[in-house]
Amino acid sequence: MxxxxxxxxxxxxxxxxxxxxxxxxxxLGRVVACNGSRATxxxxxxxxxxxxxxxxxxxxxxxxxxxxxxxxxxxxxMQTGTKNWGEGEDNTVLIEVELLGEVHVGDDGSELFSxxxxxxxxxxxxxxxxxxxxxxxxxxxxxxxxxVIGKLTQDESIDATIHVPSMLSKHFAVVGSTGVGKxxxxxxxxxxxxxxxxxxxxxxxDPHNEFAAAFPEHAVVIDTDTLDLPxxxxxxxxxxxxxxxGRPPIAEELDVLRDLMPEAKRAFRGNESALMRRTSxxxxxTADTPVPYRIADxxxxxxxxxxxxxxxxxxxxxxxxxxRIMAAINDPRYHFMFSNNTISxxxxxxxxxxxxxxxxDRPI
Numbered sequence: 255m256x257x258x259x260x261x262x263x264x265x266x267x268x269x270x271x272x273x274x275x276x277x278x279x280x281x282l283g284r285v286v287a288c289n290g291s292r293a294t295x296x297x298x299x300x301x302x303x304x305x306x307x308x309x310x311x312x313x314x315x316x317x318x319x320x321x322x323x324x325x326x327x328x329x330x331x332m333q334t335g336t337k338n339w340g341e342g343e344d345n346t347v348l349i350e351v352e353l354l355g356e357v358h359v360g361d362d363g364s365e366l367f368s369x370x371x372x373x374x375x376x377x378x379x380x381x382x383x384x385x386x387x388x389x390x391x392x393x394x395x396x397x398x399x400x401x402v403i404g405k406l407t408q409d410e411s412i413d414a415t416i417h418v419p420s421m422l423s424k425h426f427a428v429v430g431s432t433g434v435g436k437x438x439x440x441x442x443x444x445x446x447x448x449x450x451x452x453x454x455x456x457x458x459x460d461p462h463n464e465f466a467a468a469f470p471e472h473a474v475v476i477d478t479d480t481l482d483l484p485x486x487x488x489x490x491x492x493x494x495x496x497x498x499x500g501r502p503p504i505a506e507e508l509d510v511l512r513d514l515m516p517e518a519k520r521a522f523r524g525n526e527s528a529l530m531r532r533t534s535x536x537x538x539x540t541a542d543t544p545v546p547y548r549i550a551d552x553x554x555x556x557x558x559x560x561x562x563x564x565x566x567x568x569x570x571x572x573x574x575x576x577x578r579i580m581a582a583i584n585d586p587r588y589h590f591m592f593s594n595n596t597i598s599x600x601x602x603x604x605x606x607x608x609x610x611x612x613x614x615d616r617p618i
Contacts, residue, residue, distance in 0.1 A: 282297065282380060283296055283347075283380075283381040284296055284379070284380065284381065285318060285378060285381060286377065290374070291352060292351065293350075294348055295316075295351060297346075297349065297381070298345070298346055298347070300344050302340060302341045302345065307332065309383050310332065310347075312330055312331065313330075313407070314328070314408055315328055315329075315354075315384045315408060316329060316349075316384055317383070317384045318375045319381075319382070320373045320379055321373060322359040323373060324356065324357040325355075325373075325374070326353075326384065326388065326392060327381075328352045330350055330352055333347070333348055334347055353371060353375075355370065355371065356373075357388050365391060366391065367388070367392045386409055386412065389408065389409050393412065393414065395416070395417040395420070397420070399417065399418070399419075399450060400416060400418075401416055401446035401449065401450050402414070402415050402446075403416055403443065416443070416446070418446065418450040419451070422447065422454075428443075437468075441468040441469070444456055444458075444618065445468075445472075448472060448617050455613065455618075456618040457608075469618050472615075472616055472617060474610065474616050478590060482593060484546070484604060485591040485592055486519075486544065486545065486546045487604065489541075489542045490508070490542055494511070496582055496588065497575075497578045497579060504571070504574075506568070507571060507574065507578070510559075510572065511541060514556065515552065516539045516543070518551040518552040519543065519545050519546070519547040520539060521548075522546055522547045522551060523545075549592060552579065553579060556575060556576050559572055560572045560576075
């Protein structure tokens, strides 16, 4: 925060200071109840006026003077003492607030907002509308690389800013009812994030296709027509979930896959790169080893086992397994797994494409 901003805002905020309780001062109240987290403030709306109730409406921040410091509180409920409103009469108003933090005045006169409270409000403590300078201190991230995402509702002269690294270092959620602007808010946050950190990579799971139009120049859209997710990257259990469509797998068929998949992978090794061969040579190949193989080779191995004279009893089971595999590769819903493109991919290429590495200026 610039010193000039604080000085200007502090001068404007001096108009908000109320040191004495007097009739005609519409912006003061008194603490009439307090516990460790909340307080109740009583005030008078004179002559049926609504200036005070508008300034202290739900969702607004207010200040409570405690010694040299100012406790910051958020109004979350308000009502009149009689549950009625008298036109042209003085109306007692009760404002329920949640205590959020404190603007602490140091020995050298410096002022700093913190979420802790050193002294809680006492009964009769004066409450008043918050100063503009205090709002600046509350929303100041005290970091240089901030991004402006809008204006404060309580004071539109103050920028609403975020520190992108701090925001992304923790879990958070954007919630709200339909139509309030959740998608717009998320799009704004993401746009500011990638502007702040060009190395940032964003993966959006977008089942309703809401965000593709928001990032036409920054995103690569991967859908059912363009997704290539190699089947050979899957572990045996994951591959079985596809073949058996979520039903419990048949143990005998699963055992056959466990035996034949490593053979199919070894059969493909003659066509893979030297790097892949050196990597796979470090350990034995199993059904879970993520190295490429062809479904055609796997089917050929099943046919070879079916054609043997011995083991006639297992032939119906082998034919059933073959039919399951054929049904999966011919199902258009699984085209992203069994297309011809997936055989030529490597793990590095697949991950680099889906997670935008290096990204080609399209980090989303």
